[in-house]
Amino acid sequence: MERRKIGLYLGAIVLALWVLLPIYWMANLSLQSEIEIYTVPPFYFAPHPSINNYWFSFDIESAVKYFLTQGQALSLFIPGVMKDFPRSILNSVIVGVTVMIYNILAGTLGAFGLTRIKFKGAMPLFYASIAGRLIPPVVIAVPYYVIIKSVGLLDNLVAVILVHIMFTMPFTIWILNTYLLTIPTDIEDAARVEGYSYLEILRKVTFPLIGPAVVAIGITSFMISYGEFFFALLLTQSAASHTMPVIIGSAVSVPRVTKGLICSMGMIGILPAIAIVILFRRYLIGGLVAGAVK
C-alpha cells in the first residue's frame, strides 16, 4: 500500500502547511519593526528579530514614545484602543472561564432535569432550548443592547457573559442531553427507590458518568466565548470590559494600522485557546463522540 502511505503523508503535509503558514506569517511580522514590515518586497524571515513589539503590546505609551524619538510621525498610527490590550486578555479569560463554569453547572442541571425528571413539557422545552441556537445573533443585537443599557450594564463584563451564555447553552444542553440518554438509568432508578433525592443522585451517580461530555462542552463554550467578536464589540466601550478580539478587530479596521503590534498582540492572544486545545484534545474527541454522534 505504498501509494496510499505516500498519499497520506502528502495530505498530512498539506494540512500542516494550511495550519502553520498563516501562524508563521503572523509570528514573522510580529518580530519585525515597522520599517522592516513596510519594505518591498517583504521579508520572509525577520532580518533582525526583536521582541520589541511584544513589550509594546503591554505598554503602548512606550511604543508611542519610541516612534516619536525615531522621528516617525507614525506614532499617530497607533489606535488608542490598543492600550487596553493587557486588560483585555484578562477580560477575555474571565468571561471565558465564567461562561465555561456556568455552562458546566447549569447545563448539567438542565440536561439532568430534562431527561431524568419525568414531567410534562420536557420535549417542547428541549426544542425551545435548541431553537435558541438558531436565532441569528444579529437579530438580538439591538434589543439586547437596549435592554443592557437600560439596566445600566453597558460596558460591563456581565453583559458579555450573559450573551455568551445564551449562545453556548443550547449546544451544551443538546450534547449533554444526548449523552445522558445513552446512559442506562438502572443505578439511578435504584437509588431513587431507596429514597435518594434528585440532587444526590445527580452528584453521586450521574455526574461522574458524564465526565467526558462535560469537559467537552466546557472547552467548547470557552472557545466560543473567547473568540466572539460581534457582541463584545457592541457591548463594551472601555478598558474595563473590552475583550481581546475587540482590541485586535478594532485595531485592524481603522484607517491607521500598526501591523507589527497587531501581529504580536495576535500571537499573545491566541495562546490561551491553543493551550487548551493541545491539553484537552482527548476530551474533545471523546466527549463529542458520545454526545453528538450517537
Added chain:
Amino acid sequence: MLALCLVPALTPLFLFGFYPLAYAFYLSITFYNLKTNIPPHFIGFGNYAALVSDSAFLISTTSTLIFAALTIPLIALLSLGEALLLSNNFKGVKALQVLALVPWGIPVVVSGSIYRFIFDLNFGVFNDIAMKLGLAHEYISWLSVDWIAMLIVALAYLWVQTPLPTLLLLAGIQSIPKELHEAASIDGAKPLAHFRMVTFNWLKPVLFIVLVYASLMALWCFDPIYVITMGGPANFTKLITFFTYERMFYFLDFGQAGAVTILILGITVLLIYLYFRALRLGALRLRV
C-alpha cells in the same frame, strides 16, 4: 428540584433570546431613524418596502447567497477530507490531530487580520510570490477584485471554521463499528464502494449536522468582513449581517435594521425546516 434544574439553564435563553426577538419584530414595523427629527412611529411594511427598493440590500442578499453556496460545500468537503485523513493510523497522526484543531482556538478577527496582511497590495507576501511565480507582472490589489475579495474572506472564515466539523466527522468515523467494515470486506467491496456503503452511510447524520451548522454560520458571518474588507469592493462582500450592522450603527436606521434581522430570522427558520424535510431524519437527532 425541577425548578433548580431548569431555571439556570433556560432563563438566559428565554430572557435574552426570545424576548429580544419580540423587540426586533417591533423595530421592523417601526420607522425608527435617529438621523431625522421624525419621531418613531408605526409604518407596517414600510421598512421592508424601502429595503427591497435599495440596491445595496439586493447586492447584499446576492452576496450572502454566493458566499453560502461557496462555503457550505467547501466546509463539507474539506472537513470530510481532513477527517478521513486524520482517521488513519500513521506516524504523527496524533500530533496532526492537535494541529488541525489549532485554528479553531484562534478568533476569526485574528485570522482575518493575518490574511489581510498577506494579501496587502504593496507589502503583502502573496503579491511577492505571485510576481516570483510569474502569475502577475505587477502588484495587484486582490482585495479590490470582487470575487477574489470574497474568496479571501471565505479563506479566513474557513480556516477557523473547518476544525469543528472535522472533529465531529472524525468522531463519527471512529465510532463506526468494526463489524460493518469487516462485513464489507468480506463482500469484497472495492475501496470507493466500501467508502460509500460503510463510511458515508454511517456519517450521514453527522454530515447533516455539519451542513446545517455551515449554512447557519455562512448566513451569520460577520467577523472576517469587519477586519478584511468592511463590505468590500462595491459592496460585494457586504454580507447580510454586516449590512444590518451598518444600517444600525452607521445609518442609525433601527427600523430597517430590525426588518433585515426579521428577514434573516425567517430565512434561518426556513433553512432549518427545509433541511429536516429534505433528509427526513426529523426526530432522529432531536429525540429526547
Added chain:
Amino acid sequence: MTTGKSEKEQTDVSRRRFLKIGAGVVVVAAAGAAGYYYLTQPPSGPPTTTTTEATTGLPPTTLPPTTSAMAPENIEWGIWSWGVELVNANAKIFNANNPDVNLAVTDLGGAYTTALYTRYQAGNPPDIHYSTPDVSYFLQYKKWLADIEDIAPQATKYLDDMYPGVRQFHINPFTKKLHGLCYWLGPIVLAYNASHIKQAGFDAPPKTYDELAEQMLAIKKKGITDFPTGATWSWGFAYLWYNIMIGNVDPTTTAHYLFDENYNPIFNDKGTPFFDAVKWFLDRVYVDKTISPGIREYDESGITTALGSGTVSFALAFADYDVAAANASTMKQTGNIKIAMNPGTGYATFHAATYNISKHCTDRGKSAQDAVWKAMEFAGGKTTNAKSDYDNGKFFVCKKLLDTYGVTSAYKAVNEDPTSIATMEKLGMNTDVLMQQYQKLSSITYWDPAQTPWWGDWFSSPSSEAGGRVMPKFEALMTKATKPSDNDILAFLNDIANDWNTSKKAAGW
C-alpha cells in the same frame, strides 16, 4: 439509532411539534410586539434609571444646591483615544490654575461617535467634547449643541485669528453663530515624490489637473512606478472629489457644487464639476492606466507607507500631517515627499475637529457656562497661565499639539510661529507651500449647502470606514471591463442623485 415509531411517524411528530413551537413563538412575539408598541412611547432614548447627576432635567433657573460657594464647578471633557497623555497633562495644568473649576477628562474610547451619541441619547452627554464635522452637524441638527457665541460673545474674536477660508466652518449652519473653537485643522493636499518627477523630467509639481495627468503618464512610461497615484480612499473619499472640483472651478465664484440651496442635486448632468471630475479620474484608470482600481484599498497608513516606500509617486486627498510620516527618516523615500498646492485654482479642502459644548451643560446655569467657556478657551483659545488672555495670551494647547505631534491648527499665530515652522520642517513638511495652501482653503465640503445628517451615509462616512452609497457605486464604476461612456457616468450620477432624494424624503426634508 432507536426503534419504536416508524420513521414517517417520527417525522410527522417532530414536524408537528416543530410547527407548534414555531406558532407559539410567533404568538408570543406578536403579543410582545403589540404590548411593546403600546407601552413604549416614541422614546427619545431608552428608559434611564435615575443616574448620578441631580441636575439632570432641572430648568435653568434652578441653580444647583450650593452647600458652599467654594465648590468647584465640575466640567466633563470628552475625548477620543488619541494623545490622551497630553490631554491629561493639560487638564492638570488647567485645574491647578483654575481652582473654581474641576475639569475631568473622560476617554470615550475607540468607537467615539457611537459612545458620544449614546450618551446624548441617554441625556447625560459630556459638557465639552471633540467633534468631527459630521458629529457637530448632527448634534446641531438635533439641537443638542450649544453655540459658544451664545454663552461667550467675545469668542467671535477668534474668527479673526483663523485663516479666512476656514472661518465658515466654525459657524453653525442652523443658527449662523460660532459654535466652537478649533481643536485641529489641516489642509488636504496633493503630495508628490520630488525625486520621481525629476526623473521623469519635470522640475515642478503640476499646476493643473491636466498637467498632473501628464506627469503621472510620464512617470509610468519611464517605469518609475507602475501605478503612480494613490489616495486616502477611506475617510478621504469626499475630500478627493471636492479637491478636484474646486481645483477646476474656483470656490470663490460659486457656492454650490453638488446641491443647490434647497438641497436638490445639481451634479447629475454632463459638464458639471462632479461629472468632469469623475471623467478625469476614470480616464486615468482606463485610458492612461496611471490609477489602478486597487486605489480603493489604500487606507491612511496604506497610502502613507506606499508613498514613503516609493511604490507611488502622487497621493491625492492626503492629510498634511501624513507627509511627516511619509518623510520619516526610516522610510526609503525620506526627504523626497513634498506638499504641492492643489492643482488648478490652488484652493483645497481641509480636515478639522472642534471643541463643542452640550446644551445639557449650558442649561445648568451661569456658573456652568462660565466654567465651560474657561475650559474651551484654554483648549482652543488664548490663555496665560490657563486663564483667559485674548490680548497677550498664547494658544497654549494648540501650540503644544503642534510641538508634540506636529498637528496643525486653524490659527495663524500657532502655525506661523517660528518654532512651529521649525518643528514642521524638522518633521519633513515643506512649510512654504503648506503656509501658502493655508491661505487658500475652502470650507466648501461642509457648506454645499451644508452636511445633512444623512450626508455621510450617502457619500462616504468622514469618520469611519463603513457607510456611504456613492463610494461603493463609484467603485463598481471603476472596476468595469470596458471604459464607462459619458452616458454610463451620467447613469451613475443619476443613480446617486436618486439615492440622495430618497434619503431626503425619508428624513422628511
